[in-house]
Amino acid sequence: MFLPPEAVSPRIVYLAEVQFQKDEALYHRFFSELFVYLFRNQNSFDNWFGVLIFRSRSLEPANPAMHLKMLNSPQVQRIYLDELGDQPHPSIGIRLMQLTIATEEHAAVQARRLIEAVHQEDTGFFSKQAIMDMITTIAVYKFARLSRTEVEAMIGLRLEDTRVYQEAKLEGEQSIILRLLCRRVGDLSNDLQSQIKALPLSKLEALGEAMLDFSNHEDLVNWLQAD
Numbered sequence: 517m518f519l520p521p522e523a524v525s526p527r528i529v530y531l532a533e534v535q536f537q538k539d540e541a542l543y544h545r546f547f548s549e550l551f552v553y554l555f556r557n558q559n560s561f562d563n564w565f566g567v568l569i570f571r572s573r574s575l576e577p578a579n580p581a582m583h584l585k586m587l588n589s590p591q592v593q594r595i596y597l598d599e600l601g602d603q604p605h606p607s608i609g610i611r612l613m614q615l616t617i618a619t620e621e622h623a624a625v626q627a628r629r630l631i632e633a634v635h636q637e638d639t640g641f642f643s644k645q646a647i648m649d650m651i652t653t654i655a656v657y658k659f660a661r662l663s664r665t666e667v668e669a670m671i672g673l674r675l676e677d678t679r680v681y682q683e684a685k686l687e688g689e690q691s692i693i694l695r696l697l698c699r700r701v702g703d704l705s706n707d708l709q710s711q712i713k714a715l716p717l718s719k720l721e722a723l724g725e726a727m728l729d730f731s732n733h734e735d736l737v738n739w740l741q742a743d
Contacts, residue, residue, distance in 0.1 A: 526562035624670040
């Protein structure tokens, strides 16, 4: 669900669904959720649009007859990612969607070209950094069997500079620190775990060094309060 900013007029709400597997109940769910939402928020919007994104046309429900008028209306658009390549000059947004279904053989080349395009072209209201983060996130998932160095070589980008890498590193640090603290001072309360998870990466690294001097929960609490 994409809601309009407060000051925008007319106020249009967008409902998007991305489908990468077969679901015969998709259209029933899509339209029922849409109209229930509009009923509950009937004074909040002036119009609506629906977007259904399929990996391929074969993933559509087999019998769309019940919803055919809605599907063919100007308020609903169906997009098939494997057919987007027919466009002569696809936008960065379309190329980003194409990257999600690219084979490993072609994904690295597409990612590099997309990164070049982000540097050279106007990305509209999307920030260049946000698009770079999406490219690297897709690449990391596509090449999960490869090392960080191998992924960097394939797409020509330092993963350390991207949000997906920083978030993964932060989650990893949190997990390690929590396990080591439990061994050091005993089980941690939910409140203490929440405080530790809220720490930025630099503070987590500092805690990793400081906990070597901890002998009980009080030491940990005092460190967190002093911080």
